[in-house]
Amino acid sequence: QVQLVESGGGVVQPGRSLRLSCAASGFMFRSYSLHWVRQAPGKGLEWVTVISYDGSNKYYADSVKGRFTVSRDNSKNTMYLQMNSLRPEDTAIYYCARDLQISTWFPFDHWGQGTLVTVSS
Amino acid sequence: SYVLTQPPSVSVAPGETARITCGGNTIGSKSVHWYQQRPGQAPILVISFDSDRPSGIPERFSASNSGDTATLTISRVEAGDEADYFCQVWDSPNDHGAFGGGTKLTVL
Numbered sequence: 001q002v003q004l005v006e007s008g009g010g011v012v013q014p015g016r017s018l019r020l021s022c023a024a025s026g027f028m029f030r031s032y033s034l035h036w037v038r039q040a041p042g043k044g045l046e047w048v049t050v051i052s053y054d055g056s057n058k059y060y061a062d063s064v065k066g067r068f069t070v071s072r073d074n075s076k077n078t079m080y081l082q083m084n085s086l087r088p089e090d091t092a093i094y095y096c097a098r099d100l101q102i103s104t105w106f107p108f109d110h111w112g113q114g115t116l117v118t119v120s121s
Numbered sequence: 122s123y124v125l126t127q128p129p130s131v132s133v134a135p136g137e138t139a140r141i142t143c144g145g146n147t148i149g150s151k152s153v154h155w156y157q158q159r160p161g162q163a164p165i166l167v168i169s170f171d172s173d174r175p176s177g178i179p180e181r182f183s184a185s186n187s188g189d190t191a192t193l194t195i196s197r198v199e200a201g202d203e204a205d206y207f208c209q210v211w212d213s214p215n216d217h218g219a220f221g222g223g224t225k226l227t228v229l
Contacts, residue, residue: 035218037218037220044205044207044220044221044222044223045156045158045164045207045209045220045223046220047209047217047218047219047220050218059216059217059218061122061217061218062122062217095163100166100169104152104211105211105218106152106154106209106210106211106218107154107156107166107169107170107209108154108156108164108166109166109175111163111164111165112163113163114163
């Protein structure tokens, strides 16, 4: 079965960096685009970024553009999110999610369980 | 960025019909997807591409999309439907994803 497992979350000081990972299994990883979505405590969902199946296309929310970088290693079935210059408002659960279809962005048919990132001094 | 507007909360009695709206500029020209999120859990897809119901989602869940409003309808509401519901679109001109702010469905 399809599984997405996030890791790398934790407590980090403002201005520092953190790298999240999303390990995938149960499907042909190299064929699907993947997204990061975050949810601040008690708040709604916020789309963060997407990376296409081959890594050639990447798009970012304005709130993270220039600070976050998404990448993937299809040989390791893993997607990454490098987060630099972290701010308190980046505090959230970060989910990775898979597109339902190979040919479209959205919707997501599978989500990970999320990893919590807390930015605090 | 493309803004999606949802009511913060909707309350219905068991057995009644809940309607949750998602407003956006000419949203009818976009594909709208809906997610259900229970506390402490990841969201699950309940409606895709305006009105398609994924496998395993009860027929009580339906949706429509036209003009500036998309609507998720839950018929014969049950206690287990109590959750947060989010609409989602891909904003093609700007290559950005967007979620509505979410609606908390309370079953009275």
